[in-house]
Amino acid sequence: MNASIYENCNEEHFYDSSEFRYSISSIFYSFLFIVGFPLNVASLCFLVRGKKRVTEIKIYMISLTIADLLFVTFLPFWIDYYYRRGNWIFSSFMCSLWGSLFYINTYNTIFLLALISFTRYLAVSQPVKVAQSSQNRRGVALTALIWTLTISVALPILINHKDHINKTNGTIRCFEYYQEADTKIKLLILHLVMLLGFIVGFGVVIANSVLILQRLSMTKEILRPSQRLKTRAFRMVLAVFVIYIVCFLPYHIVHLFWTLLVLNFWESKNCTFRKSVNDVHQVALCLMSINCILDPVLYCFLSRRFKQYFKELTQSWRQKCTIRRSSKPEAIQLS
Template sequence: MADMNCTSDKYYTTSEFKYTFFIVIYSLLFIIGLPENIATCWYLVSNKANKRLSEAKIYMISLTLADLLYIMFLPFWIVYYYHRGNWKLPGFTCSLFGSLFYINTYSTLFFLSLISFTRFLAVSRPVKTAQFAQRNRGIGVTVLIWLCIVCCSLYILIDNKNHVNKKKNGTMSCFEDYTEKNTKTQLLVIHSLMLLAFVVTLGAVIGNYVLILRRLSTEETALRVHQHKLKKKAVRMVLTVLVIYMVCFLPYHLIQLPWMLLVLDVVHSDDCLFRRAFNDVHQVTLGLMSINCVLDPIVYCFLTEDFRRYLRGLTCYCRDKCVLGSNYLELHLITLMGIDRVNT
């Protein structure tokens, strides 16, 4: 039976599991994503990588920087959820860290779609692509994307008072409430544009994937072994990008607009069970979308064998250091134990 007293306040406080859920997922993302993205960024900006700086690498550098910018501020969100949704920092910081979430999300969407486009160019025009790295185009497009996304995010920073709201228990929520200060039309336009950005970039990735497959099927018999391997790598790379879209971004963008319609009461429902379930799913999709910051470096593995060798070498180095450190500690303990026995 529907609960006729299901209010918006109850709706926002239903997903109790989110406090533990986001603490765990953000902690894992910080522990894994920070060293992973630092290692990727270090390789991309190193002299060895810059000798062959291509358009795809320019986009990958921007993608990695966006992920790092987001990951570095995850501890503040961990503290927020540890205090059960109580924002204890100044209101401006809530808007700032929230804007980084949107900057990371939509810069990732655009840069991943552009990387898939460069792979299509490499397949369709390999000679021209090899001769002309198109650095100027890559730099120009990158600057344009950053300017557009940062300018759109300025709205969140300027309107910072609307994102921190006092709850009935006296705590302050951050990006978890929509009061009368926010107009329905304004919010619906913003979230519709977010959905449009996702659809456009997803369409570009799918289109590039289909075009690469078509190109391979028409030229497969004429391809040399070396060319065939390169083009198969391009297919795997674009397929990886597509999987990231489907796993990380598709669930959130499918549910975000309907969720917003429920929150703003544009679509009305007095069924608390349904509203709570929908809100729970929305929280899970937010967590899934955050995972992209540890999956993005995987895309780069398909661009160059050098990077895979670099990662293997780095992994072996860290493993050897850990083993040597463990052996040293064990030897030190054995020595101390031997000294103790002599003294006794």
Template sequence: MTCTNDKLYQSSAFTPRFFVVIYSLLFIIGLPENIVACFYLLYNKANKRLTEVKIYMINLTLADLMFVVFLPVWVDYYNNGRNWRLSDRACGFFGSLFYINTYSTLCFLSLISFSRYLAVSRPLKTAQTKQVVRAVILTAVIWTGTLGASIPILITNSNHTNKRPDSKTSCFENYCSDNESERSRLLIIHSIMALTFAVTFGVVIANYILILRKLLIDKVALSLPQGKLKKRASRMVLMVLVIYSLCFLPYHIIQLPWVVYVLNFTKPGDGTFRKSFNDVHHVTLGLMCINCVLDPIVYCFLTEDFRQYLREWMGYLRNNCVLKRQKSQTIHS
């Protein structure tokens, strides 16, 4: 059985509607949310100091913003019954952005958890300038790595789209091939993606365990002024762990077996099993995308600094409205 029959991609009729709804909601919520988070991180007068964790947060916001801005393209794709109406090269570009966001996000979240561990374990041992330099270097490595891994896809103008028997064109779903080397290449790529997730997830888990261990051993320090900072660091890493478990873990549990299945490395099951397997894969993909609206909540919106920033901003807008109203009344009186 080959992909020309499109049988391995059979799924329930709800999946296009599912993606239209979830991508539309993520765009409506995520766009203003990430813009506000970006302004907060870049222009908050109360905290202008550039720190290691702030550099990671800014880049994480930019990655999420890049993902959210292009969601309408995928809404159109699924709203037309998985029919790609742009060029093959555009399919490769937007598909690449999807994975650039996913794996840069994983790396930045793991680095945020690592920097929080350092804040708890040895807050005074590393000079601030060295922390910033380290963050800049690691950020450059992440963007270079994710963009570099996507270059072969971006410069290739083939195999991004696939004509289906229903005369519609799929985008970035052409996993099937009669070419053994091509199938092996795709399996290697997705294995590397799964390994990237496993490594970064392991880093987050290890950092949280180490932070808890440090706090349990050093209970006296929690009563000191630095104790509040340590508790906040612990909560942030816990929330990062929640994002990994809720958004990324289900997808990466199902993704590699799904790829092995659609590449026809295993004997295909019956039609009911194919639909169920593909439905689960689609749902986990939707769950993974939710991270773009959860990230700003975790590292911005739940902090007291952000709430203070929001109160000041709302007060500024309110005062401006009052002044404009008073000027208007003065002119007309």
């Protein structure tokens, strides 16, 4: 009897215990899609069509936006999955494609934010040199390196797409219920590599943020950045920290424990504990997905032009909606 309870806790009960995830996650991801898609489209249009010269930090922002757009575009598949209470109706390849895009977006964002923080540190510590030089080649090279690295790590997921589909009690699960020992070991190694990537990225962000704040606190005789540069640098430090702490830190803290439990490398007979870990993991997963709408907020901190552009775009949409809703000619003329 105890063995039966233990087996149920390890397999079915572990996933199905977090019942709240189906309703809450479908609503939450729907919100992210409705808000994130137009927001990132507007961001990409501004970055690509902007009259301002292409800079290293702009290259990183464009790459961030593309990664966020890919993530948001495929959100309807995940919304449908949770709406059907964890039943995947699409192909195994689409399941792996979605999972690959999820990891690519997450770790592209982590590494690109680290590069943005480093670039901002250079702008604060060497403002004259940075203003007189163009580091576009470095930006393109590092961006290409990050995309190559994240795609290479996610590629095995796409190649072995059938490993991530499992049929249980008439329900087809996506990225749930791993049974093969060989697959479990590969997944454990993959998640450890991702954890290492987060630690490296977060370490770079912390180091650059500390250096930026130190430079900003120096006297004017040593360093003379403009007040505008100080404000932008401080806001960038704050924005990047918020994204890391809100989106990525909770997920990576709980994800290692969750991975060990779900793959049964950490055998615990306490079903209540396993349920709690799964519950927290589901919440952390939602929090990490918020980065797709927080990244454009970062642009607002770094660019006054984007803030003005988005404000004008919002006002234009509101005016068009007002005109369409108005049925009287007088009302249209007044609007």
